[in-house]
Amino acid sequence: MNPVVRTVLQRLGLGIATLFVVSIIISMTIAMLPGDFASSILGQSATPETVAAFQREVGLDRSPVSRYIDWIGGIAHGDFGESYASAGSLAGHRREVAEMIEPRLLNTLFLAGAAALIAVPLALILGVLAALYRNTLFDRVVNIVTLSSISSPEFFLAYILIMFLAVKFPIFVSLANVSPDMSLLDKLYAIALPTFTLVLVILAHMMRMTRAAIINLLASPYIEMGRLKGARPMQIILRHALPNAWAPIANVIAINLAYLVVGVVVVEVVFTYPGIGQLMVDAVSKRDLPVVQGCALVFAATYILLNLLADIVTIISNPRLLHPR
């Protein structure tokens, strides 16, 4: 078999196995629940009968294995269980976790996608420019700005943007409210500030890695050859260095997109954007475990998938594997 195909298949298998183990961990964490959990959810006045009924409903009275099989089996059918906020209530309508997650996941993917579409090309351009004009004032300014934006908490960047672009100069809105019946343009306008924040968060790392990957290659003999031929610096970087730098760059892009999925949590809360991150934070403070577990599984799956993608891109773009001797 072609070594590339074999390695990619190995990685895929490993990724699926990881996802399986991660789902077990997420499900097992329930076993660490403190004993007074049911009464803290139902309130101090809950009678022992209500507590017992609640525990039966939640599945705390069953063995962890059968609980896990039920849970994962349900998820395979798209059923993430029911929110605790509705469990225990006798009549009332029940809220399916899957119903709660789905629209919010789409919103989050929309926001993250918009951020990625801006950040990735911008990072490449800035990285190439910084490599081209390395050790100049431009390079140093970009270096300090990116280092500071890496080191700042997301909410700091977000509030600075709100301060300047929504309060002092009211160009954008600080509340990113989107609803399904808005037009695409209105939606994009509403998410402008959270998108900028996310772009700042991931841009710096990608840009620095692009710069480093290119500068790393500039000492190679074939670059010197190009220089001796009299090629212009821009041409050397674009034609000779960049093609060989794709592997590390693609890798860092995929890793940053994976990071984006997590960074979105804080940003969604700042801008009260109706995404899955905010859903999860709300569920954590209410200790609504089925929702927390569902969100965690979705986040973990996306994260693992993107990291897997990073691995595969690195393998595929490695010429030594593509052309085996």
Add this chain to the structure above:
Amino acid sequence: MTESAHSPETAVMPAARPSGGRRTRGERIWRALRKAPPSAWFGIVVIGIYLVVAIFAHWIAPYSETALVGGAYEPWGEQFLLGTDQLGRDMLSRLIYGARNTVGIAFVTTLLSFAVGGVLGLIAAVSGGWIDQVLGRMIDVLMAIPQLIFALVLLSILGSSVVNLILIIALLDSTRVFRLSRSVSQGVVVMDYVEAARLRGEKLPWIMGREILPNIMPPLVAEFGLRFCFVFLTIAALSFLGLGIQPPTADWGSMVRDNAALITYGDITPLLPAGAIALLTVSVNFVVDWFLHKASGLRE
């Protein structure tokens, strides 16, 4: 290997070494500091100021961190230099106490994560075999879950308290420390002097502590700075989300959250605690950058 072989200027400055022998540790540190770039100096000075403020918070702060001393959201002025927060507590005092609480908790967490991850990494590298395999696979799986998400799951189950926060973040972060400490010690484990110690019949703790640890210190110290920044930002993010350090403890992350409403009126007060977080992480990064540069330079 003496230092004079590297620096020609020592020949013209014999007075700097009264004893005539090797420089003392203090002298060597001072010489390294003098040559440090401005960014590193900036970082060191800022970290120093934070330390002083954190340690002497009790004497510096004009008010107590929890006392209600005025009306809510009072503007900057004579009595309250930076105004008051949403409950009428002095903002400046809370900022000062926040240095102690937020930085202190992040520091303890990082120490714990290094104790756990560092020791496990050393054990994995020294013993090898199935211990190494089992630990490695376990850590791989833990690292496959995004840290913030995992922390959220654990916090929802255990509830948010400072102790839970420290334990959870330290556990999750120790996976990264494990990776580093294992990989750098693997390079040292194969050295002859480790083999010699083994043949002498030294016990595992002695080999780990006396033979390997001193040789892997530089990368671990640099990593400590970076991990501290990461832990610090994670805890700040969790507190900002309302799931980390709980009120009434003064903490920078939750201070931003509680006073965020002021921003819509163009008041920059809520940005101060966020800026304090950013300034410290930038400073630590500057110092670590310089340290890594020095450490790699010395190895050549």
